[in-house]
Amino acid sequence: MKKLTEVLVILTILFTGCFAVSIIPWNQSNLSLNEGDQILTNLGEASRVISETRANTYTTSSQAKPCVSWLTATTFVIAWQSEGQDTSDWGVYAKVFSSTGASLTGEFQVNSYITSLQTNPSVCRLTDTTFVVAWQSTGQDTDGLGVYANVFSSTGANLTNEFRVNTYITNDQSSPSVDRLTDTTFVVAWQSTGQDTNELGVYANVFSSTGANLTNEFRVNTYITNEQSNPSVSRLTDTTFVVAWQSTGQDGDLDGCYFSSFTLQKVPSDQDIPSFEIVYSFAGLVLIMAVLLLAKRKNDIIIVK
Numbered sequence: 295m296k297k298l299t300e301v302l303v304i305l306t307i308l309f310t311g312c313f314a315v316s317i318i319p320w321n322q323s324n325l326s327l328n329e330g331d332q333i334l335t336n337l338g339e340a341s342r343v344i345s346e347t348r349a350n351t352y353t354t355s356s357q358a359k360p361c362v363s364w365l366t367a368t369t370f371v372i373a374w375q376s377e378g379q380d381t382s383d384w385g386v387y388a389k390v391f392s393s394t395g396a397s398l399t400g401e402f403q404v405n406s407y408i409t410s411l412q413t414n415p416s417v418c419r420l421t422d423t424t425f426v427v428a429w430q431s432t433g434q435d436t437d438g439l440g441v442y443a444n445v446f447s448s449t450g451a452n453l454t455n456e457f458r459v460n461t462y463i464t465n466d467q468s469s470p471s472v473d474r475l476t477d478t479t480f481v482v483a484w485q486s487t488g489q490d491t492n493e494l495g496v497y498a499n500v501f502s503s504t505g506a507n508l509t510n511e512f513r514v515n516t517y518i519t520n521e522q523s524n525p526s527v528s529r530l531t532d533t534t535f536v537v538a539w540q541s542t543g544q545d546g547d548l549d550g551c552y553f554s555s556f557t558l559q560k561v562p563s564d565q566d567i568p569s570f571e572i573v574y575s576f577a578g579l580v581l582i583m584a585v586l587l588l589a590k591r592k593n594d595i596i597i598v599k
């Protein structure tokens with residue numbers, strides 16, 4: 295066995311009381327692994343921390359399509375859709391748990407608008423104590439399905455009123471995927487019927503945690519023929535993110551998977567125009583007036599001659 299000159303130990307805390315150790319041979323001279331070296335890992339076996347636990351308290355009819363996001367090292371939130379619980383078809387519910395499986399909130403209704411179906415939730419952490427849920431709602435945007443979102447505290451309190459994610463409302467907007475960009479901003483991607491002029495297309499928009507649009511909604515797919523659908527979005531940095539989706543017929547045989555990344559670029563607003571621009575304009579006006587006065591003065595002199 296090759297003698298290791300340097301051992302890098304990576305200790306990864308997974309949960310309180312659970313950890314994994316990776317031992318990696320490290321060549322200090324060129325800061326890379328030697329060719330032929332094996333990465334020695336000893337992750338052991340995953341041991342169960344919380345026994346299998348029911349997330350939903352209300353059990354009548356179906357509770358389905360759960361999604362989960364961490365909040366802190368010891369807390370997480372689960373959202374799901376529940377049939378009949380909001381008294382009108384499906385609704386979306388969520389609940390915060392500790393890493394021991396204890397309930398930190400009761401299950402609470404995510405959708406404020408309850409008529410017809412609210413389904414397909416996607417949840418992500420914003421801060422240790424806040425998270426956003428996006429879902430699809432039938433009839434709420436007045437034309438088929440629409441996508442809505444709301445920000446909650448880890449106590450289950452509404453931090454904004456639920457707001458419409460899709461600007462274009464014709465036909466169906468559905469299947470949202472949400473991810474955090476910063477503590478106060480997040481991106482949502484969804485599929486929209488007919489908006490790209492050819493069946494389904496994928497669209498996205500960035501929002502503040504108060505529900506304000508930070509960009510105009512934009513088309514994610516450039517290839518528009520047939521269906522582009524089922525998006526999944528993930529943060530790269532505070533201002534960059536990647537969207538993946540499926541596309542029908544684009545790779546030559548049925549569905550294929552595609553992705554694209556995006557970066558946010560600040561567009562100057564009127565408020566961003568620096569004050570020296572105004573000073574410059576004022577100075578320019580003074581200069582023009584001075585030239586006109588001089589010209590008039592010169593004409594006066596000519597008249598005197």
Ligand SMILES: [Ca+2]
Nearest residue numbers: 382384408410
């Ligand atoms: Ca409902």
Ligand SMILES: [Ca+2]
Nearest residue numbers: 437439463465
């Ligand atoms: Ca719609």
Ligand SMILES: [Ca+2]
Nearest residue numbers: 492494518520
């Ligand atoms: Ca399309």
